[in-house]
Amino acid sequence: MNKIFSVDITGKHNFLFVGEAGSGKSEVAINFARHLVEMDDKPVHFFDMDMTKPLFRSRDVMREIESLGIIFHHQEQFYDAPTLVGGVARLLKDEGCYVVMDIGGNDIGASAIGGFAPKVNNDYTDVYYVLNSYRPWSDNLDHIDGTLSAILRISHIKLEKVKMISNPNIGLTTSADEVIEGNKRMAEMIGLYKDIEFLCVKEELYEQVRNDTKIPVFPIHLFLTYEWNKV
Incomplete structure (x- = not known):
């Protein structure tokens, strides 16, 4: 169990991660799912809903994610054509499991969740917006507000549902000082x-x-470094 990180999820069983492409939300979502596995014995379902880019997607490390005891869901694509992952509606209603959803970057990716809005805007779902202060779309409040507004508009998620996550990094070489400053x-x-x-x-x-x-500090393991492809 990850005893060095604690965040209140009382009464929650669905967790959605949204944000701009490149914010690191897939990495954070994978680690959050791992945290849920370690803290409880309820099944953890992970949905890769990212249909907006060919790289740095959770499905690329699916076997490693499944080895953690996480049930992985995604839909194969043809030339990145939009697809719908099955089982979302059923599992979002299931209090006997946890659901973690990695939503595609920006408002285009967020469209994948729009049809499930009634099952998201409730008391048992948390929506996390991942911010990286070292990315150009998160470097001032106007950019943050513009991107978030577009995501909420197309996904129909209510603003009051959104919780902000800080993920300041510049890649593998990020230092502690850069994290603190960001x-x-x-x-x-x-x-x-x-x-x-x-x-x-x-x-x-x-x-x-x-x-x-x-604030709570969440230590994350980097799964999506693509170093595995060089072994």
């Missing part, structure tokens, strides 16, 4: 807008970062 900058930008629910950091940087913030 998170502070993000907190200042959205301070009057939303609170940050938790901060994501590479697991090897956790000890260097955890005492520099008052």
Whole structure:
């Protein structure tokens, strides 16, 4: 069990991760699903709903995800043509399991969840918006507001459902100082807008970062580095 990370999910069993392409939401979603497996014995279903890009998708490490005890769902695509993953509606209603959904980047990707809005805008679902202060679309409040507004408009998710996740990084070489600085900058930008629910950091940087913030720090393992393709 991951005892060094704690976030209140009382009464929740569905968790959706949205955000701009490149924010790191797939990585965060995979790690959150792993966290659920470690903290409870309920089945954890993971839906890869990302239909907007050919790289850095959860399905690329499907076998590794399944080895963690996570039930993986996705739909094969032909030349990245939009597809609908089966089983979403049924499992979103099932209180006997957890559902983690990795929604495609930006408003185009978010369209995949629009038809399920009535099953998302409820008390047992959390929607996490992943922000990376080092990406150009998250470098000021106007960009954040514009992207988030477009995602909410097409997905029909209510603004009050959204919780902000800070994931400041510049890739594999990210330092602890860059994480701390990026998170502070993000907190200042959205301070009057939303609170940050938790901060994501590479697991090897956790000890260097955890005492520099008052919000929960989520140590994540990097699955989507594509180093596995070089072994």
